[in-house]
Structure formats: structure tokens, C-alpha cells
Amino acid sequence: MAEERRDRRRDNRNPRESRYGRKREEPEPKPWVPKTKIGKLVKEGKEKDIDKVIKEYKILEPEIIDNLIEVKSDLLSIGQSKGKFGGGKRRVWRQTQRKTAEGNVPTFACLSVVGDENGHVGMGYGKAKETPPAREKSLRNAKLNVFAVKRGCASFDCSCNEFHSIPMKVEGKCGSVRIILIPAPQGTGLVIGDECKKILRLAGIKDIYSKRFGQSRTTINYAKACIDALKKLK
Numbered sequence: 001m002a003e004e005r006r007d008r009r010r011d012n013r014n015p016r017e018s019r020y021g022r023k024r025e026e027p028e029p030k031p032w033v034p035k036t037k038i039g040k041l042v043k044e045g046k047e048k049d050i051d052k053v054i055k056e057y058k059i060l061e062p063e064i065i066d067n068l069i070e071v072k073s074d075l076l077s078i079g080q081s082k083g084k085f086g087g088g089k090r091r092v093w094r095q096t097q098r099k100t101a102e103g104n105v106p107t108f109a110c111l112s113v114v115g116d117e118n119g120h121v122g123m124g125y126g127k128a129k130e131t132p133p134a135r136e137k138s139l140r141n142a143k144l145n146v147f148a149v150k151r152g153c154a155s156f157d158c159s160c161n162e163f164h165s166i167p168m169k170v171e172g173k174c175g176s177v178r179i180i181l182i183p184a185p186q187g188t189g190l191v192i193g194d195e196c197k198k199i200l201r202l203a204g205i206k207d208i209y210s211k212r213f214g215q216s217r218t219t220i221n222y223a224k225a226c227i228d229a230l231k232k233l234k
């Protein structure tokens with residue numbers, strides 16, 4: 001029992017390598033058995049158009065997205081480090097605590113973004129008592145929330161027909177955070193906060209200007225406002 005517990009702790013510390021530096025064997029991933037109608041269609045290869053699937057069906061299995069697009073993911077820094085020297089450094093995990101008679105019970109949460117860098121993006125939140133399951137849950141939720149982003153070029157000093165920016169000026173909101181996304185000419189880059197940069201990069205947008213108002217250091221609201229704005233492009 002004690003042995004097993006020690007093993008598990010070692011797993012948490014370094015999932016890829018054992019203590020002796022050897023690569024440990026990854027557990028075989030189970031084959032996907034689809035449960036929903038659209039899941040079966042995708043597995044059989046009868047449905048290949050991601051836009052059609054997103055538009056016509058409600059996605060309840062994250063594997064559908066895995067099969068349709070090449071998923072890339074990123075974690076947003078929603079938390080801060082604890083402990084010495086004041087803490088407060090930006091971290092991917094948001095650590096919160098519940099007080100009980102036995103002591104404090106920590107909970108970890110994280111916010112991940114998935115996308116194919118070609119007009120599809122999704123964001124999901126997940127929390128658990130440990131960090132790896134929190135990440136898995138958030139990834140799963142992010143895949144279920146994938147939507148299509150309408151891209152285009154509408155900047156006043158760029159008249160190409162490529163999908164490098166957005167077709168119009170949009171505004172998004174979450175909590176007190178308000179964000180305005182403005183089309184930009186080619187070569188501008190992403191003129192926006194770091195966390196939203198991750199979202200737009202995964203969505204496949206290369207050039208943008210932005211403005212933000214409110215308590216935008218609340219990263220969760222900042223990211224949600226960005227997603228809200230992207231959804232309004234439709």
C-alpha cells in the first residue's frame with residue numbers, strides 16, 4: 001500500500017520519466033467507441049466537414065473533434081503562484097482552498113483553449129483535486145465548445161482577400177471586462193494581451209488591433225470576453 005502510494009506520487013512529479021531517467025511506458029489509449037449518432041458517422045468517416053458538424057449537431061464527445069481537425073491546445077494563465085516572496089506570479093493552475101476540520105483541501109482549476117489554427121477554436125474550464133485531471137477535464141470541455149470563427153480582411157489599408165484578420169469590428173463582454181477587436185492590415189501581428197493572443201493564434205487570426213476596458217487582469221473574464229467577441233462575428 002505504502003509502496004503504491006509512493007509510486008503514484010512519483011508519477012505526479014514527472015509523468016514521462018521514472019526516477020532513473022528511463023522513459024516509462026505510456027498506457028495504451030482505449031479505442032474510441034462512439035455513443036452518439038454523429039459520433040458514429042464521424043468514426044465511420046461518413047462525415048468529414050467540421051463546419052457542417054458544428055452547425056447541425058450538438059457535440060457530446062470530444063473524440064469527434066479529434067477526428068475532424070488537427071487539434072492544438074494551449075493553457076491560459078488564470079492562477080498565481082503561492083508561497084514565498086509574496087507569490088503572485090502568473091500560473092496555469094488556479095489553486096483554491098476549502099477549509100475543513102481536518103485541514104485545508106486544495107482544488108486546482110485551469111482554462112484551456114483548443115483550435116486548428118484554421119478558423120475553429122474552443123475554450124473550456126476544468127477543476128479537480130490534482131493538476132493533471134483538471135487539465136484533462138478542461139481539454140475535454142474545450143473540445144466540446146469548439147465553434148467556427150469567421151475570418152476575413154476589412155482593414156482600411158489592406159485590400160487583399162485573405163483570411164488573416166476579422167471581417168469587422170466587434171465587441172465582447174464578460175463581467176466588467178469589455179474588449180474590442182479591430183481588423184488590421186497584413187504584417188501587424190496580434191496587438192492584444194498575451195492570453196487572448198493564445199486564443200487568436202489557435203483560431204488562425206494573424207493580424208488584429210484591440211482595446212480593452214474594465215478589470216482585464218481577471219484572466220478568465222478577459223479570455224471569455226475575447227471568445228464572446230469572436231462568436232459575434234457570425
Ligand SMILES: [Zn+2]
Pocket residue numbers: 153154155158159160161162164185186
Ligand atoms: Zn488583408
